[in-house]
Amino acid sequence: MLTKKTVENQITRPRALVEQLPESDYFDATIEGGAIVLRPVRGGPGEDLDAIRAQIREADATESDIPDAIRWVRHTDSGES
Numbered sequence: 001m002l003t004k005k006t007v008e009n010q011i012t013r014p015r016a017l018v019e020q021l022p023e024s025d026y027f028d029a030t031i032e033g034g035a036i037v038l039r040p041v042r043g044g045p046g047e048d049l050d051a052i053r054a055q056i057r058e059a060d061a062t063e064s065d066i067p068d069a070i071r072w073v074r075h076t077d078s079g080e081s
Contacts, residue, residue: 013038028055
């Protein structure tokens, strides 16, 4: 399916794709073989939090990294670049 990047550097997920995925507001984005791959991240009750914890461990994140992570999330969620 064809999609277009906006001037705000955003890509809209086509409805036909969205309908095939579990509902999620967050996606783990990676590059694989030159392609952007988005994997839904779910963290609600009953979901697999072990995968999220493994990513945190792989990033060597510590408790002291939390304030910087919060600042980063707030900055990117505000639409600033």
